[in-house]
Each structure stands twice: as structure tokens, then as C-alpha cells.
Amino acid sequence: MREVSLAIVGGGPAGLSAAISARESGLGGTPPAGGIVIIERGRALGGILNQCIHNGFGLHIFKEELTGPEYAHRLVEACVRLGIEYKLNTMVTDLGTDTDGAKTLTLFSREGAERIRAKAVILAMGCRERPRGALRIPGSRCAGIYTAGLAQELVNMKGLMPGKTVVVLGSGDIGLIMARRMTLEGAEVKGVYELMPYSGGLKRNIAQCLNDYGIPLKLSHTVTRIEGQEFGRGESSDGCGRLRGVWTAAVDASGAPLYATEEFTACDTLLLSVGLIPENELSKRIGVRLSEVTGGPLVDDSLQTSVPGVFACGNVLHVHDLADNVTLEAYRAGESAARCIRGGAGAFGVTGGVRRIGLRAGRGVRYVVPNEIILPAGPKPSAGPDAEPGAEYTAYFRSDNVYRDVYIRVRLAPEGSCSDSEGAVIKSVSKRIVTPGEMETLKFSLETGKAATLEVRIEAKG
Amino acid sequence: METSLGSSTQTAGQEQTASQEPRREHRFICIGCPMGCELLVVTEVSEEGGPPSAVSGNACKIGERYGREEATNPTRVMTSSVRVLGGDMKMLSVKTARPIPKGKIWDCAEAMRGLSVNAPVKIGDIIIKNAASTGVDIIATRNIARGSA
């Protein structure tokens, strides 16, 4: 069985960025033994960036505004320059742990079946789109209903327009981007309907994709029923014609439709941008523990999962707002994996000799990544103003609602306490607005030895 | 705790202009970064033209610049894709090399409609020179090799 140091599952922005940083962190060795290998199921590296032809990528990482394909190109070029091996059209069908702790990957491609052993694995499989069925919208199962990403691939990669009159359900970024894209390609986009009282996408996408084109955004609205084309006798026996229109209604504060407000909008196309789900079927095969909130692995601040030697980054871990943030996160995963491998076999999953501090979502916060911070063992850092500044940590999180003029804070939460108790403030940043559509970051350093659990919270001013 | 149910985002970005008044108010969402600051731009339309404008609601300088520009000369980078002949992909993604006036987006879209290019294409290649008389070129945003898609 072939051996590699690091196998990266997925060649999108997360996998590519992780590979770059692992190599730059000094992870040596060259193929076929000892190196880094990226395994990509698609025909090209870059993942979903290839179909994200719009601009808005790279402002943080490359200090210029790029389109998705250009952003991917930069990462791919770096990988090629660094001599990183990659496999295309290759599916990892299984992931396991060997008796000696090494990871085993089962690969299939047209070239054949292969099993490889890796000292460490980075999970970078990305996410999938929530389909119509998951929303349980009643009505017809007609043609004309697409997830926004599928429509994006049809239009941008195949040059095929799925329809002419469009309703978008959900205000996720891909839905907003596609509302603009289909408008520019000649379709009439009748509106974007969002269940929540706020948009799930970036504000600038609301501005540039909807407002620029006069596309209405209906907050606190949803699609209640899907109406297919009616067939005369003999034309179709199974009701699968084309979409004829959708019924929409306002929703109450709990998100329940107010059926008295139902109205019909004729359209031949319904795009769904109603959420992304981290793709962790493979992670489950190797026993990685997942968060019930994000659907992604539980990780420590090195982005190591509950399985030693297995790291996760990008949308497989939690759904990001910006590719730049994926890259930043993946850089850390790459460094951590390199460090883990350099440490030799004995360093795998060392749980002794370190202290783990929980990091949890408190009031106003839907989730936080990482879930744990690892402090080196040894003499406890002393608390108080005289303590040496500790290492810097970053909490990535999303709020559960729109909040204005608040503090985002990391507080100490003495172990066992309920989440309403007030621990000492570790870090506090004032924010004009926090919205669920945009990921927040909070950097803090840990200077106390007393912490058992930390909590990220959103707190009102005054 | 104060929460806003965000209903303001529904209208915030739509430009509200009282066109007959010498003093105009514009509301925009700043697109300079993910913050999405809600900007209020007040312009005084004077006899001399050149409207001095006051921007508020911005968190940084980008917002101030964006607010002024949006009120006077809004621009956008426009992206699209065009058909490729003889390439290893069917479609080539393209963009305007620089931001173009917002009002020219449709003209550029029209200029690209029905267009096809021959492989190979290199990232940065000019696909349309001086698109829709904007003075801005439309350029390729990916490499496409010869092959069959």
C-alpha cells in the first residue's frame, strides 16, 4: 500500500490552501512516498470556485478583487509551483484507521481502485445544497426546481439556461448571485423570498445582485406550495410537467406561514438557496464526532477533529461566507497537520500532557469554531495582570439573529455553570451590527490558568 | 438586548432620491467589505455643478469613497461567461478588466451575447476590446486548453 504524509480530501479552496500551507510549513517528501496528495472528485482543481464566476474573492488574501476562477487559479498555481501531487476524477469512498494509527483511504477513479496510507488527513470536502425535499414544501414534483448551485453550474459551465421566469427561495449568497446572473442572461427574476426576517447572504450581494436590478427581496416570506403544469388526459400520468408557479405567503415570528396572505406567482423556474450542509459522510466513516449545530466536525484550535491525525477546514467544517476565510482556516489546518506529522508517530493524538479548554456558543451565538482550545501542559500560566501574554486564538462564529450596537465577547465560564452566568471578560469588541449571514471573528489571548470553559456571547451595550 | 429584525435591509439599498430638491439624500449599502454599512449620502446640487456630498453611516474610508461614487458615478465589475470552441471546457468566464459605469452593464451584457471564442485562452486575454465604448476591456478569468469538453 502506498504511503503518503498527508492526504487532503477535496481540491477546492480549502484543500488547495491547506496543501500550500502544509508544504510551506516544511512538510517535506516528494511523491510517491512521503509527500502531500490532494484527492479531488471533480474534473478540475478549484471546486465550486470554478462556477463562481462573479467577483468579490481575494480581498483579504490577495489584496485585490478576483473572480472565483481567478482565485482558484492563484491557489492551483501555488500548488503546482510547490510540486504538490493531485488526483482528479477520484472519489474517496472510505476512510479508516490502521492498527498503527495511520489513516487508510480507499480511492476510485477510471484508472482503478487504490488504497493509500497517510500519516494525517485533512477533510476538505465542502458542502452540499439543501434540496427541496428537505424543506417539505408541498405540491407538484415537476421539472423546473433547482438548487441555486446546480443552476449556477448549468448557466456558467454549460451555457444552458434552466428557465425564463424565476422565483428564488432563500437569500443565501448563491441564490442572490444567481438572481443577478439569470437576469443578465435574459430571465425575469420575480423576487427572492426569505423565511427569516433578515437575509442569509452578504449585504453587498443584496446591494449588487438585487437592488441594482430592482429584484424585490421579501423577508419573512416563504413558498408554501409548488404548482406544476396541468396535463390533459393522456399527456402525463405522473404529474411531472414543468413548474407553472409558486404560492408564497408571509410568515409569523415563528416562521409559520400566514395562509391568509398566500398569493400565486407564475414562474417556470424555482431556485433554492436555503442552506448548505457540510458533507461529512466520509468523516463519519472514520468516526469523527460532528456538531449537531453546524453538521461539521468538532475541532480543537489546531482544527484537529475527535480522531487524532484527522483535521478539517472549509465548508466541511462550517459554512463560510467568504472564500478568503476558508483559505485562512485551511492555512491553519495545513500547518497543524504538518506539525502533527513532524512530531512523528508518537505525537498522534496526544491527549495526555495538554489541557483542553472548551469554547462554546453563548447568548446570541449560533455556533462557534473551534470547540476546544489546547494549552500546552507544564507550569500553569498564572492569572492576573502580571501574566505573560499567552498565545493568540481565534473564535469564528455566527450570530443567531441580527444585533445592532453590541459587544461580541469571550468570557470565562466556570465549568458546570449555566450559560447565563457572568464570567470574567477575556476579550470584548464593539460591533455596530452582527448578522447571521456574515461570519464573525474574534481574536483573543488566554492569560489565565483558571479557565475551564470559555464562551462567546453577544451582549447589549450599557 | 436590542435586536433589529432587519426589515430595513429590504429598502435600504434602493436609492431614494427626491429629484426636484436642491438637496438630495441617497441611501446605499456599502459593498466595500462584508460589513455592509448603511450609508446616507447627502448631495447639494448647486448651480456650479460639482456637488459636495456628505457621507454618514460608514465605518471606514472605503464607505465614504463608495458613498460619494455611488451618488455621483456608480461603477461595477461585470462578469459573465461566453462559449468556447475547441476547448476542454464549454464556457469561458470573463470580467470587465476594471469597474464600468453601472449604466453600461446591460450594454456590456449585450456585447457578449452570442459571442464565442476559440481555444486556447489564457487568463487575462482580452476577449472584447473597449466593450460597449466604456474604454474597458472584457478579459478572460481562466485558462482554457484545446480539447473537447
Place this chain on the structure above:
Amino acid sequence: MYDCVIIGAGIIGAAAARELSRYRLKLLLIDKAEDVSCGASKANSGIVHAGYDCEPGSLKAALNVEGARMYETLVRELDIPYRRNGSLVLCFDQKEGPARLRALYDKGRKNGVAGLSLISGGQARALEPNLSGEVTAALLAESAAVISPYEAVIAFAENAYTNGAEFIFNTEVTGIARLEDNFSIKTTGGDFVSRTVINAAGTESDTINNLVSPHKEEIYMQRGQYYLIDKAHGNFVSRTIFQLPTMLGKGVLITSTVDGNLLVGPNAENFRKNGESIPNITDTTRQGLAEVCAKAARSAPNIPVRGTITVFAGLRAKAGDEDFHVEEPVRGFVNALGIDSPGLSAAPAIARKAAGMVLARLEPPFNPRFVGTRSHGARFAGLSFEEQARLVERDSRYGHVVCRCETVTEGEIVDAIHRPLGARTLDGLKRRTRARMGRCQGGFCTIRLMEILSRELGIEEREVTISGKGSRIIL
């Protein structure tokens, strides 16, 4: 001139064709849809019922028990996904319920069902830990099974086709004239003459009957709505969980499907036709789905409905007297009419009975070239690594995973297109390979499948449909 024209390529028509293909007969199946199994056969519970709940002495009782027994060998001969998982009928009180369970048990014994036993609520929960604490007693039927209903139809049809039966699709029967010794069948695709006819037209079987029989029939339709839930929850129950039957039928069930999903449904809504087609009758409705949820929760309170990957509705064709009608109202014209639940379970027996009537008229010799077995082709996901590797070595297309959620390879897709009566649409592929059937519902693989269909069938990608005319992906 055909010996027998079968109208309807659902489970009954396909099974009857396969049965008749044992003989030297010129056979034709006509269906108005673009593929086999596009009506009631594609959207139902996928259960082979044990047969304890049919009225003793009814045709349903006899054919259900016989059909269920026939499947045991048929599924091996025809490579149909099938799993004997057993079923439980639950009751929730101490008095009336147990008495009715006992009555079901007695009916089952009378119908000749083996493997029945009455158990306590505690015993039921020991078998199925997710059952409600309110379950007081249950009837356990060990012989109940789950089956892939559309794969059963496809298997019967393919085998019939291989043995010489002809099929035409997208063709509707508009008239049947009784000639002296045979029938003239008018269709939207031309006229056919046949010595005999089997009417297996499901919800339209009354219409077909009324074209030729002096004895007019009326079928009414019962719609049932379902939730299909992610395989991650497929072990929520292992048996099929029923409640005591009601006036409207067997009620809402919860089952693990043969493919490992969790299926919850159906409710029961009756529709009379009054001679008109009812628009959008296979739609799901808010009320219907809510009803399914509420009723199923009585059996098991914590059904993981949030893991739903799709909802759907199916129709059952019901006769007024609630029994099957397998009869010959006109000499040489055989009806399989009112085939509602347990129609799937009874299908092999119904088909044999209907075929028997045709055979009695025609008295044909055996088909010497009849081959009674058929194989589905490789199912990559179910193979061991070594088997998978060998498969890829033989044909590299099996190394290309197209549908990630169900691990379906290009080799399987291509095989499904080119095998006898192969797939021509996305739904055709879905029912043959499970591509687009998984948790992403085609988000990832739809375009790959369009490409393969286009390449293999020599059509434009924009011509690819979900299920035939009017259902293009690209407008």
C-alpha cells in the same frame, strides 16, 4: 396481429407479460408514460404484506398470500431488492385494541399466513426501541418484507422483453373494438389487432374496461402521501410498523425501506373521477403531510422528520367493493381492476391469474427459448472493495463515481441506459440505479447524468427530461 396486448406497464402488466412470455406468444405492452412503472407502482410503501388483514375468502386474501410466497423465489430469479424484515401492528389501549389484534391474528391464520404471533407492548419495544410507550400490544408478522417496487416492475418488464415481448411507450389507448375473433385497439400511436387483451391500466382500468365491456366499472383513487428520510435514520425501525387498520385502509406506517431509507406514510384521501381527470392529483399537500406526521407520531414519537430528503404522493386504484377484480367480462378481454393495496404483494399471483385466463383462450405451446432469470447488473455500492476493484479493472467506467450520495458509478448509469428497455430519462436512471435518489436529490449529479444520457442516446443535453415530455431540465 398480436396474441395478447397488455395495457399498462406497471407491476401487474409487467408481471403478466413476463408470465405470458413463457409461451410462444406475440405480446405487446402499451403504456402512456415514457417508461415502465410510472403510475401507482412507482409511489407506494414498497411492502410485501404478510396477508393477515384481507377478508378471508376474498380474492385479495388469496392472491396476497400467494403473491408474497411467489416473491421469495422471484426476487432471486429476477434480482429484485427484497428484504424480509417482518412487521408489527400496534395497538394503544387495553381493551378493544388487543381484541382487534386477536381478530387480525385469526384472519391471518385463516388466510394461511405463517409466522404470526401476538406480543405485549414491552416485547414490541424490545424489538423496536423507538416505539411509543403507549403501545400496549402488537401483532408480529415474520413473513412481511420490503421490496423495491419500481425495480420489481423493471425486472419483470426486462425479463419479458428479453423473452420476446414488445413494448411501446408514450402511447395511449383511445378505443377498443371487439371484432369477430379478436380486438382492434386504437391508440395515439396507431391501431393494433390482438386476439386477447389484458387491462392493467391502474387508475384508468375502468376507462379501458368501459371501452369494450358492457359491464361498466368505476375506479376511485386514493392518494397517499409519504416522507422519505435520509439513510442516516434508516435504522429508526427495522420492521414495518403499522397501526390497527381503519376504514380507509392500513393506515400510516413507518418502515425501513429495502434501500435503507426510512419511509413514513401514507395518509388516505379519496377522489372520485366523475369522468374528468383531476389536475395535479399526485401533488402532496400541507394537510396531507401534517396528517401523516401526526398519525405516525402515535407509533413512534420521535420520528426524525427533519432528515426528510423528499416528500411524494402515490395513487391507489380502488374498486367500489374494495376487492381485486381479475375477470374476463368479454371473451378474451381480461381485467385486472381495483388493484389497490396489497396490489404489489399480490402482483405475481394477480398476473398469473390474469395470464391464466389468456392462456385458456389461446392454449399456446411453451416458449422453448424462455429464460426465467435476469440480473440487474453490478450495484457498485453493495460490493466489497475487492469486487469493486475487479469491476473497475474490467470496465474503467465503474471507477467513476457519478452520484456521490448513493455511490453510483458511470458504469452503472451506462448499463442502465443500454440494458433491455433501458432508461431514457433522469427518473428512468433514478429508478434503475438510485442516482438522484439520495440526500442531495441530484444537486451534484444531475448535470453529469445529463451529459451521459446525451452522449449515450445521441441527444442534445437540453433535450434531457426528468420523466418524458414536458419535463425538460432546460427550457
